[in-house]
Amino acid sequence: MLLNSVVISVIVMAVLSLLRVNVIFAILAAAGLAGLLEGLSLAETTTILVSGMGGQANTALSYILLGMFAVMIGMSGIAGFLVKSLI
Structure with a gap:
């Protein structure tokens, strides 16, 4: 039964991502499903999900902040300004 629930949750996560749902929400929905x-309760599922994050939360936060910084640089136009000033 474990294989079926993993396959179903991955399919749900992929479909939600293709429907442009935020990836974090898609992951949480797939994990909950x-x-x-x-056969776990919602409380048990949440506890396992949070404990599974463990020390990886710091790494995930770093990647999120790096992505936000990259988007801010891209939207500001400073990259184009730097390229034009170097050429």
Whole structure:
């Protein structure tokens, strides 16, 4: 049964991502669905999800902040300004 719930949750996550749902929400929905399909309660699923993040939350936050910084640089136009000033 574990394989089926994993496959179903990955399909749900992919469909939600293709529907332009925020990736974080898609991951949370897929993880919640996988836990419920395995017969866990919502509280148990949430506890397992949070404990599974563990020390990886700092790394994830760093990547999120780096992505935000890259978007800000792209939207500001400073990259184009620097290229024009160098050429």
